[in-house]
Amino acid sequence: MSKAVQEQVDQLFEATKGLQSLEEIKPHCEAFNEFINTKTSYSTKSLGTVLSRAGFYKKFKSLPLEQGKNAESVPKHDAQGNVTGNELKHYVLLLCGLDKKDWEERNETTRVSDRLTNADEGGNTGIEINPETYLEVTSNLLASEHPHELAVGLIAATGRRPHEILARGKFTPIEKESYQVNFEGQGKKRGEKPVFKISTLFPASYIIERLNHLRKEPSTKSLLKEVANEFPTDLAAQNKAIEDRRGNSLRRVVQEYFGGKDNREPLLNFRHGQEQNDCKALRAACACLVTERDCTGSLGAKMYFAACFLGHITPGEKISDSDLKHITTTLGYSDYYTTQPVGYPDAPSKEKLSNVRVASSDLEAIRKIQEDLKAPNQPSVINQLIESFNNRLDTAKQLQSAQQKVAQLEAQVKQLTEVNNQLEQANNQLTEANKMINTSKADVSVTQDNQPIVNVDDLQGMIQKMVDEAVAKALQGKTTVTTTAIPAKVAPIKEEIDWQAKTDTEVWGSKTASAALEKIRRSFQAICLYNDTVATGDSDRLAVTNQALRDLSGCNGLLVRDWIEAHKDEIISHNAKFGMENKKDPSNPASYANKGKDTDKILLLINDEFLSGEAFKAGRN
Numbered sequence: 001m002s003k004a005v006q007e008q009v010d011q012l013f014e015a016t017k018g019l020q021s022l023e024e025i026k027p028h029c030e031a032f033n034e035f036i037n038t039k040t041s042y043s044t045k046s047l048g049t050v051l052s053r054a055g056f057y058k059k060f061k062s063l064p065l066e067q068g069k070n071a072e073s074v075p076k077h078d079a080q081g082n083v084t085g086n087e088l089k090h091y092v093l094l095l096c097g098l099d100k101k102d103w104e105e106r107n108e109t110t111r112v113s114d115r116l117t118n119a120d121e122g123g124n125t126g127i128e129i130n131p132e133t134y135l136e137v138t139s140n141l142l143a144s145e146h147p148h149e150l151a152v153g154l155i156a157a158t159g160r161r162p163h164e165i166l167a168r169g170k171f172t173p174i175e176k177e178s179y180q181v182n183f184e185g186q187g188k189k190r191g192e193k194p195v196f197k198i199s200t201l202f203p204a205s206y207i208i209e210r211l212n213h214l215r216k217e218p219s220t221k222s223l224l225k226e227v228a229n230e231f232p233t234d235l236a237a238q239n240k241a242i243e244d245r246r247g248n249s250l251r252r253v254v255q256e257y258f259g260g261k262d263n264r265e266p267l268l269n270f271r272h273g274q275e276q277n278d279c280k281a282l283r284a285a286c287a288c289l290v291t292e293r294d295c296t297g298s299l300g301a302k303m304y305f306a307a308c309f310l311g312h313i314t315p316g317e318k319i320s321d322s323d324l325k326h327i328t329t330t331l332g333y334s335d336y337y338t339t340q341p342v343g344y345p346d347a348p349s350k351e352k353l354s355n356v357r358v359a360s361s362d363l364e365a366i367r368k369i370q371e372d373l374k375a376p377n378q379p380s381v382i383n384q385l386i387e388s389f390n391n392r393l394d395t396a397k398q399l400q401s402a403q404q405k406v407a408q409l410e411a412q413v414k415q416l417t418e419v420n421n422q423l424e425q426a427n428n429q430l431t432e433a434n435k436m437i438n439t440s441k442a443d444v445s446v447t448q449d450n451q452p453i454v455n456v457d458d459l460q461g462m463i464q465k466m467v468d469e470a471v472a473k474a475l476q477g478k479t480t481v482t483t484t485a486i487p488a489k490v491a492p493i494k495e496e497i498d499w500q501a502k503t504d505t506e507v508w509g510s511k512t513a514s515a516a517l518e519k520i521r522r523s524f525q526a527i528c529l530y531n532d533t534v535a536t537g538d539s540d541r542l543a544v545t546n547q548a549l550r551d552l553s554g555c556n557g558l559l560v561r562d563w564i565e566a567h568k569d570e571i572i573s574h575n576a577k578f579g580m581e582n583k584k585d586p587s588n589p590a591s592y593a594n595k596g597k598d599t600d601k602i603l604l605l606i607n608d609e610f611l612s613g614e615a616f617k618a619g620r621n
Contacts, residue, residue: 061093
C-alpha cells in the first residue's frame with residue numbers, strides 16, 4: 001500500500017506546487033484525504049511515518065512559501081507546548097496528514113518504558129545474554145557462503161542496520177586497534193555523513209573481509225543496482241527498498257539461528273514486544289556486549305559509550321549537553337545485560353600461503369580467469385585450477401579403463417566370429433557327407449570299372465571321424481562361451497522445448513509436465529503484474545496462494561505446492577509488499593489465503609488481461 005501512497009503524494013505535489021491560492025489548492029487536498037481515509041487503514045501512529053517515507057513533508061517544505069498565497073503562518077511550540085514563535089506552513093501540510101493533536105497522540109507511547117520495566121517470573125527485569133553462545137552462532141554465520149546468513153552475521157557482530165551492511169556502510173581499519181574500525185554510512189542522519197569509531201565483536205580485518213565478500217556476491221550487487229535505477233537520487237528511498245526486499249530473508253535467518261525456530265529454545269531471548277526475528281534485537285545485543293567488554297566506569301560513561309556505538313550520538317571534537325538528549329533513544333536498546341565476561345574471539349584460521357613464481361603472460365591469464373569466475377582472490381583461482389586438473393586426470397583414467405574394456409570385448413567378438421566360421425564349415429562338411437551316404441545306400445551292390453565295393457558302415461564311420469576331427473580342431477584351445485555380446489540400444493535424444501518462447505495458447509494447449517510448470521510460472525507473473533498495475537486497494541488485490549495458482553493455471557495441486565516451495569522467497573516478498581502475508585506465520589506461504597474476496601472475478605480479469613484468456617478454465621466455463 002505504501003507504493004500507492006507514494007504515487008498519491010507525488011501526484012498531489014505535482015498538482016499543487018505551482019498554485020498560489022487556497023481555493024485552488026483545497027480541492028486537491030480533499031481528494032488526497034479521501035484516498036487516505038477510504039483506500040488505506042493506517043493508524044495515527046503509523047500514518048506520519050508512512051507520509052514521511054513518501055517524502056510528503058520534505059517536498060512541500062522545499063517550496064518557496066508566501067503568506068496568503070500558498071502558505072499560512074501558524075504558532076510554533078516547544079516540547080512543553082509553549083508558543084515560541086510563528087512559522088510559515090504550506091496549505092497542503094495544514095490540510096493533509098496529521099494535525100497537532102494527532103502528532104501529540106502519536107508521540108505518547110510507553111513502548112520503551114514497558115520494555116525496560118518488563119519483569120520475568122522471578123521478578124528480574126531485562127534479558128540476560130550468554131556471550132559464549134552469541135559469539136559461537138555469530139561466528140558460524142560470518143563464515144557462511146550464503147549471503148543472507150553472512151549479512152545477519154555482520155549485523156550481529158557490528159550492531160549496524162541491514163541497509164548499512166548491505167549498501168551504505170564502510171569499515172576502515174584503525175592503526176594499532178584490532179577490534180575497532182572507523183565506520184561511515186550511518187542511516188537516519190538526513191544528509192549528514194559522520195565518520196566515527198565503533199567496536200566489533202570479531203577482529204576488524206575479518207569483518208572488513210567478510211563485508212567485501214558480501215558486497216561482491218551476485219545477488220547483493222543485483223539488488224543494489226536495481227534500487228539505484230529505481231530511485232537514482234533518493235538514498236532514503238533506496239534504503240527502504242533494500243530493507244523491504246531483503247527483510248523477509250534476513251528475518252528468517254534471525255529466527256532460525258537466534259529465535260528458537262520450530263519450538264526450539266531461543267539462543268537469544270528477544271526483547272519485550274518484538275517478534276522472534278527482529279534484526280533490532282541483534283543491534284541491541286551487540287551494543288550490550290561491546291559496552292561490557294570495552295567500557296569500564298560509571299553507568300553514565302557506559303550509556304554514553306553505547307549511544308556513540310549505536311550512532312545516537314555522533315562523537316566529535318565537542319559535544320554539547322543538548323546533544324545528550326539523544327541518549328533517551330539509547331534507552332530503548334538497553335534492556336539486555338550479561339553477567340559473564342565478553343572475550344575477543346579470533347577469526348577462523350587460514351591456510352598459510354606460499355609464493356609461486358609465474359610468467360607475466362600466465363599471471364594475466366590467472367587474472368582473467370579470476371574475473372570470469374568472480375573468484376575473491378588469486379589463490380582461490382589456483383585452487384580451482386588444481387581441482388579441475390585432478391578431475392581431468394580422473395576422467396582420463398576412467399576413459400583409459402573404458403578403452404581397455406572395449407579392446408577386450410572386440411577381441412572376444414573376433415574370437416567368437418572365428419569359432420562360428422569353423423563350426424559353419426564343419427556343418428557344411430557334415431551336410432555333404434550325409435548326401436554321400438544317401439547316394440551310397442541306393443547303389444550299395446553296384447560295381448563299375450572293377451572298383452572295390454565300399455561298405456556303407458565303414459563309410460559312415462569315416463565321415464563321423466572326419467566331422468569329429470573338424471569340430472575338435474575348431475574348438476581346440478577355445479573355452480565355452482555362454483554369453484553373446486548384444487549391441488546396446490541407444491535411446492533417441494528428445495528435443496527440449498523452450499516453453500517460455502511459446503504463446504499462451506500453445507502452453508495451455510499442451511499436457512506435458514514442462515508445459516505445466518510454465519503455466520504456473522506465467523500465472524504467478526500475471527498475479528504480480530495485476531497487483532502492481534491494475535489493483536487499487538486491499539479488497540481487489542489477490543495474494544499468491546496454492547489455490548489461486550491452481551485455479552488460474554489448471555495444474556495439479558501437488559505440482560503447484562512443489563513450485564511454491566521452490567520459489568518461496570519471491571512469493572513471500574510479493575505478498576508482504578502489499579501486507580497480504582499470514583502475520584502469524586509469514587515464512588509459510590502455504591498458510592496464505594484470500595478471505596472475503598471475489599477471487600473468481602479477479603482471476604477472470606487477470607486471465608483476460610495478462611494470459612490471453614487461455615487460463616482459468618473453470619471460471620470461464
